[in-house]
Amino acid sequence: MASKFFSNLFGVVDDEPETADYYEDQQPAQQAPAPVPTPAPTRSNKVVSINNARVAPQPNSSSKIELVEPRVYGDGKEIVNHLLxxxxxIVNFxxxxxxxxxxxxxxxxxxxYAxxxxxxxxxxxxxxxTPQNFEISGKLAPTLSSDGLDDRGDRY
Structure with a gap:
């Protein structure tokens, strides 16, 4: 119907009349068999939920204190691995x-923090x-705040 409207609008003459019985000669469509449900794909565990993330191990007799003196930025990974x-x-910069x-x-x-x-x-x-299973007693210097400033106002 829309094509007839545009044809008349632009002056194009349509020789073929539009009829409702245009598709009467064809056989009625047969119903296709119902689709077989396929099992949902299994999810890969490449993404880890925060609740399932690695948590510091429980205290044991083999806990150590590692001494690290990093030279390049990549040495930070070694420090974090010790924590995990x-x-x-103890890190000396x-x-x-x-x-x-x-x-x-x-x-x-x-x-x-993690x-x-x-x-x-x-x-x-x-x-x-220190990981969660260590307790630090005594106070030599202020604890770092979340904004990176200590109580003295030094940034590190």
Missing amino acids: NGNAV DQMDAKVAFRIVEYMKGAT ISGKIERIDAEIFLC
Whole structure:
């Protein structure tokens, strides 16, 4: 019907009349067999829910304190692996550029937050990172806040 409207509008003459019985000669369509439901594809576990994420292991007799003196940004992965294995880590940034050290500290803060651990500044360039199963007693330096500033206002 729309084509007839446009044909008349533009002055095109249609020789073939439009009829309702245009499709009468054909056989009625047969019903196709009902589709067989296919099993839903299994989900791959490539994405891990936060609730299923790795949590710091429970305390055991083999807990260690690792000493790390990073030289490049890639050494931050080693620090985080120690934390994920349930070990505390003392990190000395004395031999590293301050900007790169800051990036590693941010990386360590994210990892300790993810495992409900703690990160504390021991000295100007020395930090202690502990998983959840470690308890730190005593206070040598202020704990880092979430904005990266300690109580003295130093940024690290």
